[in-house]
Amino acid sequence: MMMALRHALTWLPPSFPIAAAIAAIVLAVFINTLATPRRADPREPPLLKPTIPFIGHIIGLIRHQADYHRILQRKSKQPIVTLPMLTGKLYAIFDPSLISAGLKNKHLSTKPQVRAAVAPLIKASKGTVDLMMSEQGDVLQDRMMLHAIPTSFSGQLQQTFIEAALQEATTPPVYGKHQDPFSQDPSLLQSFWDYNESIMALMMDILPSFIAKKGHLGRIRLAQALTPYYSSQAEQHPAASALVRLRAQEMRNAGLPVEDIAKIETLLPLAAMTNTVPTLFWFFSHVFTRPAIAEQLRKEVEDNLLTRDGPKAKLAVSSAVLEEKTPFLWSCYRETLRLTVHQIATRTAMQDTTITSPKTGQTYFLAKGSVVQMSIGASHFLPEYWGEKYLDFKPDRFLGLTKEEERAFKVAHQPFGGGLHLCPGRHFALAEMMAVMTTLLVGFEVGGLDGEGEWREPERGTASIVDAATRPKDYGAGFGAKVRRREGWEDVVWEYKF
Numbered sequence: 001m002m003m004a005l006r007h008a009l010t011w012l013p014p015s016f017p018i019a020a021a022i023a024a025i026v027l028a029v030f031i032n033t034l035a036t037p038r039r040a041d042p043r044e045p046p047l048l049k050p051t052i053p054f055i056g057h058i059i060g061l062i063r064h065q066a067d068y069h070r071i072l073q074r075k076s077k078q079p080i081v082t083l084p085m086l087t088g089k090l091y092a093i094f095d096p097s098l099i100s101a102g103l104k105n106k107h108l109s110t111k112p113q114v115r116a117a118v119a120p121l122i123k124a125s126k127g128t129v130d131l132m133m134s135e136q137g138d139v140l141q142d143r144m145m146l147h148a149i150p151t152s153f154s155g156q157l158q159q160t161f162i163e164a165a166l167q168e169a170t171t172p173p174v175y176g177k178h179q180d181p182f183s184q185d186p187s188l189l190q191s192f193w194d195y196n197e198s199i200m201a202l203m204m205d206i207l208p209s210f211i212a213k214k215g216h217l218g219r220i221r222l223a224q225a226l227t228p229y230y231s232s233q234a235e236q237h238p239a240a241s242a243l244v245r246l247r248a249q250e251m252r253n254a255g256l257p258v259e260d261i262a263k264i265e266t267l268l269p270l271a272a273m274t275n276t277v278p279t280l281f282w283f284f285s286h287v288f289t290r291p292a293i294a295e296q297l298r299k300e301v302e303d304n305l306l307t308r309d310g311p312k313a314k315l316a317v318s319s320a321v322l323e324e325k326t327p328f329l330w331s332c333y334r335e336t337l338r339l340t341v342h343q344i345a346t347r348t349a350m351q352d353t354t355i356t357s358p359k360t361g362q363t364y365f366l367a368k369g370s371v372v373q374m375s376i377g378a379s380h381f382l383p384e385y386w387g388e389k390y391l392d393f394k395p396d397r398f399l400g401l402t403k404e405e406e407r408a409f410k411v412a413h414q415p416f417g418g419g420l421h422l423c424p425g426r427h428f429a430l431a432e433m434m435a436v437m438t439t440l441l442v443g444f445e446v447g448g449l450d451g452e453g454e455w456r457e458p459e460r461g462t463a464s465i466v467d468a469a470t471r472p473k474d475y476g477a478g479f480g481a482k483v484r485r486r487e488g489w490e491d492v493v494w495e496y497k498f
């Protein structure tokens with residue numbers, strides 16, 4: 001297990017300064033910030049001036065990335081602010097109820113960001129790029145996003161699952177077990193992470209084969225591996241998920257050539273794995289570095305989710321079952337998401353619009369063409385909701401809540417976003433993480449590397465502006481686990497009911 005976690009995390013992008021600098025430039029270009037005039041309307045959110053005029057907020061974003069919003073929230077104590085940058089501005093929303101309003105606002109769109117990413121990232125043919133950049137492309141995007149992963153599917157993972165848990169839990173159910181390109185060629189996973197590592201540099205599209213060679217080659221290999229998958233219509237196989245099938249169907253209907261479908265769908269494993277890997281890492285470390293908590297969870301899972309029949313063990317891990325039957329495990333999961341997800345949901349105002357705080361009734365004006373960033377991560381760390389020790393993992397935080405507390409927490413806890421772009425992979429992410437965690441709890445003994453010694457969690461890494469979930473510092477270097485099968489559970493085949 002340690003191997004799997006360490007490997008997966010080693011493949012993740014490093015947060016070195018060049019990447020951060022590129023991120024800032026991409027940020028500026030990508031989000032059009034500089035093109036929008038500074039504060040022009042008194043109804044706009046209050047101006048938060050940077051310490052260094054013109055460039056202070058840009059430096060802040062380069063340095064702290066998504067955490068910069070948390071810093072600004074603590075400094076300003078405002079629900080929403082206008083951040084001046086060079087000649088332009090950006091609106092930043094920190095208050096959970098205003099974020100909810102923003103996520104539901106039809107005039108705040110992701111399309112300009114997606115359009116800006118299409119040509120440099122996907123490298124599809126001119127016809128496809130033109131289509132994706134047009135209104136027809138916007139409609140296609142919407143239709144593809146509609147095809148959420150079904151809430152139920154079944155999977156079986158054999159005994160070797162521990163080492164390859166992170167990838168094995170993801171790609172076979174998405175692509176179909178027997179046609180899964182990642183299972184057919186295990187080296188593809190490295191290409192995928194190389195690509196993932198270079199996303200920001202590739203979006204710059206300046207000499208990608210030189211500046212981001214590994215990522216560029218990874219992107220090519222990934223597209224090459226997916227091309228036969230789509231040209232043989234493997235996504236039509238009943239074992240493939242509705243997600244791949246329906247998305248491909250939309251693109252086929254729009255007349256896209258199969259090579260371009262493969263190129264566009266190189267983005268799918270990014271969405272499917274980039275955030276689940278660190279979230280599972282933290283779920284694992286929060287639980288297993290606290291043996292008393294792990295023991296309590298083991299009992300809860302054994303009593304409520306497990307059916308054992310000789311060598312067959314079945315675990316029921318759908319969200320409805322977990323929420324009702326294993327409230328403590330459910331609470332640990334929600335608490336992990338709160339601490340891990342720092343997502344900045346970015347939108348462009350397609351026309352002049354307003355958002356109103358359901359809490360205070362205050363209305364704010366957002367000018368056409370301006371960029372709006374909603375910090376889900378800032379609401380996850382607000383002391384007024386989570387107390388002064390908001391950085392602590394509090395396993396029972398979501399237990400025994402009154403209706404009022406539950407309502408308040410639901411507004412401030414939005415790890416999968418909300419409104420128009422609510423994460424369609426949330427049930428899938430839950431299922432794969434819970435499959436791994438419940439199996440480890442029941443069938444394995446998990447401990448630190450030095451046996452009796454203290455087993456400390458790694459520190460948090462930089463909250464990258466392009467990801468939703470925070471990775472451990474240095475990919476968790478120095479953190480490891482000893483995992484061995486529990487007596488009486490050596491030859492078990494695990495099955496899951498999602």
Ligand code: HEM
Nearest residue numbers: 145271272275276279343345415416417421423425429468
């Ligand atoms: C722990 C894991 C995950 C987290 C924390 C997460 C988080 C999020 C968040 C916060 C958003 C909303 C972004 C916004 O409003 O701008 C989002 C959107 C999205 N997620 Fe996830 N996600 C996870 C796993 C997955 C998985 C496994 C998949 C696919 C298999 C997926 C596919 C997507 C897609 C396609 C969108 C865009 C939806 C749209 O724009 O309408 N995610 N995710």
